[in-house]
Structure formats: C-alpha cells, structure tokens
Amino acid sequence: MANKLLNFKVDNLTDAELSVVNKIIENPEFFISRTITELAKEYYVSESTITRLAKHLGFQNIKKLQMHIYNRAHFLNQNYETNDSLNLKSIANNMRVYYSYSIHETVDNIDLNALDGLINDLIIKKRIFIFGIGSSYLACRVLNSNLNLIGYTSFSTEDIHALMVMIQNITPDDLLIIFSRSGRTKEVQNVIALAEKLNLVMAIITSNHDLKQQYSFKHFISFEIHSEDKQRFPAVSSKIVQMLVADIIFNSILKINPRLNAKILAANDLTEQWNNIDKK
Known part of the structure; x- marks a missing residue:
C-alpha cells in the first residue's frame, strides 16, 4: 500500500x-x-x-x-493489511479490508470536477447507453435501473454484440458510459475504438489511470482498488466501488432536481400496492 x-x-x-x-x-x-x-x-x-x-x-x-x-x-x-490465513475470521477481515480501502480511497481521491462534468452532461443527454462486462456490469444495472426509475431513457448491456448494434444509432445527443476495472479487456477496447471512430460522447469509470492518456474520453472518472485485488479473479473491491460511483451519480442528479424524488415515491407506492394485493 x-x-x-x-x-x-x-x-x-x-x-x-x-x-x-x-x-x-x-x-x-x-x-x-x-x-x-x-x-x-x-x-x-x-x-x-x-x-x-x-x-x-x-x-x-x-x-x-x-x-x-x-x-x-x-x-x-x-x-488495510491482509493475511493469508485460511480461517473464516481472516477471510472476512480481508474482504472488509478490500471493501473499506476501495471506498475510502475512492471518496478521498475522486476528481470531483470530472464527476460534476459527467453528471451535468448526463442530465441533458437524450439517451444514456451503459456498458460493462463481468462484475462491472453490476454497476451498469444499478445506474440504468435508477435512471429508468426517474424517467431517463437509459439502456445497459454486457453483450458486446448487442452494444455494437446499438452503438451505430448513438448520436451526439446521447452519452455512452463504460464501467471497467482495467479497461483492457478485448470487448471494452473494441467498444472504445468504435466509439472514438464514430466521435461519440464517451465516459469511462475505471481504476486504470493510464487510459486517460490513451483515449479521447470526454469524462474520465477513476476509482481506487486495493493492490492485492488487482490480481484477483473475480475482483472483489471493484464491484462495490463501481456501484458506489453509480450511486453517487444518481443521488447527485436527485439533489440537482429534487422534483425527481416524486417519481421515486410514486414507484415505491406502486410496489407497495403490488405487494399488498394478496393481502386484500
């Protein structure tokens, strides 16, 4: 460390x-x-x-x-120290270390100006396309579901072939958001290359700081992961910290436009009514 x-x-x-x-x-x-x-x-x-x-x-x-x-x-x-013991207490402690390290270091070091730029852009775009594979797709689903909840036209996928079809129809009025721990998988690199070729507005949320110099992202948001987690498969801390960033983005949108909370309350009411149908 x-x-x-x-x-x-x-x-x-x-x-x-x-x-x-x-x-x-x-x-x-x-x-x-x-x-x-x-x-x-x-x-x-x-x-x-x-x-x-x-x-x-x-x-x-x-x-x-x-x-x-x-x-x-x-x-x-x-x-933030881990150990190699196989007992359950040590394993649980290692998971705590991975999670707490990633959360604290990300919150302490995240580029707030870059994050603010992404949030402001997201608010005005007509459609949001969100892509990630493996554990990164969990954050995509979280952000997509929340955006849909407040009326945004948002799509998420981990299917590279489905995205390649959609990406042909993305316009400058849309926004492509990529979640990726390393940004080095073949699928992610192909998406980035095609998006650059089509001059799409692109944001990436990643732990790989080097990508900022390699590609033309309009929005570059980096998160931190424990050094030992970089060699893990599947990754542990990157899952939770990507969802953290997704939740920060969503809650920032709610703060900017408090009226959107009414849509969440309405959705909660519908869910409650549905859950109570069998009780009547």
Whole structure:
C-alpha cells in the first residue's frame, strides 16, 4: 500500500524530487528515522532538494513530511493489511479490508470536477447507453435501473454484440458510459475504438489511470482498488466501488432536481400496492 503514502503530481516535481519520492515509497521506515543529512547522502541529492520537495508536497518542512509519512504508514498498516490465513475470521477481515480501502480511497481521491462534468452532461443527454462486462456490469444495472426509475431513457448491456448494434444509432445527443476495472479487456477496447471512430460522447469509470492518456474520453472518472485485488479473479473491491460511483451519480442528479424524488415515491407506492394485493 506504499503508493498511497503520498499524493503528488509528477509534472509538479523535478527529476531529483521524483527520485526522492520513489525512495520514500520504497522504504518509508528509513525516511522516517533519518536526519535530512543522512537522507541526502542515501538518496544522492542535496539537502535543499529534500527541503524543496517537502514544500512542493504541501508541508512546511521535512519534519512535517516525516510525521505525515509516519501517520499514513501506521494508518495503512492498521486498517488495510491482509493475511493469508485460511480461517473464516481472516477471510472476512480481508474482504472488509478490500471493501473499506476501495471506498475510502475512492471518496478521498475522486476528481470531483470530472464527476460534476459527467453528471451535468448526463442530465441533458437524450439517451444514456451503459456498458460493462463481468462484475462491472453490476454497476451498469444499478445506474440504468435508477435512471429508468426517474424517467431517463437509459439502456445497459454486457453483450458486446448487442452494444455494437446499438452503438451505430448513438448520436451526439446521447452519452455512452463504460464501467471497467482495467479497461483492457478485448470487448471494452473494441467498444472504445468504435466509439472514438464514430466521435461519440464517451465516459469511462475505471481504476486504470493510464487510459486517460490513451483515449479521447470526454469524462474520465477513476476509482481506487486495493493492490492485492488487482490480481484477483473475480475482483472483489471493484464491484462495490463501481456501484458506489453509480450511486453517487444518481443521488447527485436527485439533489440537482429534487422534483425527481416524486417519481421515486410514486414507484415505491406502486410496489407497495403490488405487494399488498394478496393481502386484500
């Protein structure tokens, strides 16, 4: 979990500062326990480079940065450590770790401006097409069902062939939303390629940050998953966190237009009436 010790933008740091950041991530204990003179000697940089790095990362001095690394490393170890034991308690704890890590880190790091842009675009589009496969399709179904509930013309599918037929009829007034943990499956990449070819308005919700530089998404929303979950099949934490993002989107729409709540109440009333039919 060391890559979560620090939040920084590569473009804001010099090569020397980036090398220090990498050293900190590789061995946080060493960084915490040494003086700035010892760190400079070990990292092959000047003391002023380390001082500037601390300021560029938003800390007053090196001591403040060291304290942050200590607290963050302690927090991660206490809350997000898993183990390989086969007993039921350990398995349950590992699931808790995967879920809680993904939820907390996603909420803390999600790009709110990008999310707001997607929500505002979604509101004005005529039709919404939502695609995902495997566990990602669960979030597609959640978002699609909720949008249908408040009167949106929305479709969801995990069938690549069905989407390929639909995609030919998508216009600039529509929006294509893709949910994908990695964005690297053959199906997802084919959909993205075709959408780009047709110049469709496209949004992706993914844990793969590299996709932002590879494709022309109008809306790019990233979520976080536990590093150990990246090697799991089927994925665990990505299921719950994608549904979290879907629910954030839906509830934001309700806040923007409170009148939509009346449609939800009406649907709930119909459901209640249906459930009570046999009781009369």
